[in-house]
Amino acid sequence: MPDSLIHGSTTTSAVLLATTPACRLLSGDGTLLDRLGDQLAALPVRDVQVVSPGGGLGADLRGVAEFARAAGGALAVLPADLVAHTEALATVLEHPARDTCALVSHDAAAAPMRPPVRIEGGKVVAAGSSFHLVPEANGTFRGVLQAGEADLASLADVAEQLAELADAGKLGPVTPVEAVDLLLVGLVRSGVPVRAAGIGRLHADRVTGQNAADAAVIRLAEVDEAQVKLDASVKEDDGFFATFFVSSWTRHLIKPLVRLKVTPNAVTGISVALALLAAVWFSAGTQGGRLTGAVLLYLSFALDCLDGQLARYTRTFSPLGAWADGMGDRLKEYAVYVGLAAGFGGSGIWYLAVAAMVLQVVRHALDYTYAGAAADAVRVGAAWGRPARSLLETRDARASAPGVLGLAQRLERDTVARWLKKIIVLPIGERMALIAITAAGWNARVTFLALLGWGGVAALYQLSGRIARSAR
Structure with missing residues (x-):
């Protein structure tokens, strides 16, 4: 069930997919979910809805579709097991265009939590998952996806189509961990232009265990966010x-x-x-x-x-x-x-x-x-x-x-x-x-x-x- 966490006055909303055990890992005085919620509170986000586990991948995707059809502006979708610099999130959420975009790295070393993408002319033209392969990949997706207001209907349609395919077992080995990855695949393959928001020297990594979460937080401290913002x-x-x-x-x-x-x-x-x-x-x-x-x-x-x-x-x-x-x-x-x-x-x-x-x-x-x-x-x-x-x-x-x-x-x-x-x-x-x-x-x-x-x-x-x- 969705829980409202943040209310403000801007036109961007967010959906946090708290559907994996990793989102409950400890970080500081709270969990990774709490940490990400605090970061979003510092950004121009009107409200945040949390999707809790319970119905599997199909249910998670239908939840995103429901929020997309009800949203009154841009909608961001993020996994709650994400450890990222606030400035990395701002690259997507604070951009005045409020357009459809994905947070990407030009590091092409794909991994299970870093699906491959191909970027051409500042756009994501191909995206992958454990089911979808990307020839000539030159980057990786880092978990933050935003649909602009004009593309909310496309996001909802894609989420519902993916939910049906997942329930029917037609997407092979995909799991709820890959919900946001599949949404990016669906938007790109449906012809929606997706801007590639480069992460640069910042970090945004999804984690699966406490040691990985602690290491990811330590890596954040090794980067001067203020200097990166100036360089960007x-x-x-x-x-x-x-x-x-x-x-x-x-x-x-x-x-x-x-x-x-x-x-x-x-x-x-x-x-x-x-x-x-x-x-x-x-x-x-x-x-x-x-x-x-x-x-x-x-x-x-x-x-x-x-x-x-x-x-x-x-x-x-x-x-x-x-x-x-x-x-x-x-x-x-x-x-x-x-x-x-x-x-x-x-x-x-x-x-x-x-x-x-x-x-x-x-x-x-x-x-x-x-x-x-x-x-x-x-x-x-x-x-x-x-x-x-x-x-x-x-x-x-x-x-x-x-x-x-x-x-x-x-x-x-x-x-x-x-x-x-x-x-x-x-x-x-x-x-x-x-x-x-x-x-x-x-x-x-x-x-x-x-x-x-x-x-x-x-x-x-x-x-x-x-x-x-x-x-x-």
């Missing part, structure tokens, strides 16, 4: 210039800004102001003006990175902030084009400036229209765009990406090739660096020609990648 605020997949020439020092400004209660939107505003000042200095047309503008543009981009880092650290994302950041980037870049052209003088330079601006508009359109089309396909075309896979197939039949896309994914595994790929696409960091260096060292004509040449190659690379993904 810096994007792992950022561009080369942003990673090595900006984030290497802006990360040290995050905690002071938090103490000063500076908001990410305020940092965005300062970034825009610095870029506009850079445009003014560029418009002077002198060597000193271009050099000053280059420095101001670099600082503007640094703050552009810092606002995102601050937002991730404080988990204060908002639609307004995302819109302001995106619009600010466009405003800053195009204002700098105008300043450079005005400082150089002559009608010919304006043609180059307009051409560079049009090229960037086209490149942004390639990105955003593709992202919108992919989101629409997931929302309204999942039934035909990503066919459901049977829960009775022991081996996940999804093949690795062929052709150009497969080559790109193989290159991702090579460090040098991965960084070259990031540089080729001319992300905003590389563009700001290109503008600053060419403007300070040469003139606006060189800047625009460099943007057109490199940007044209990047556009062709983007277009071929979008076509390959769409064909897949």
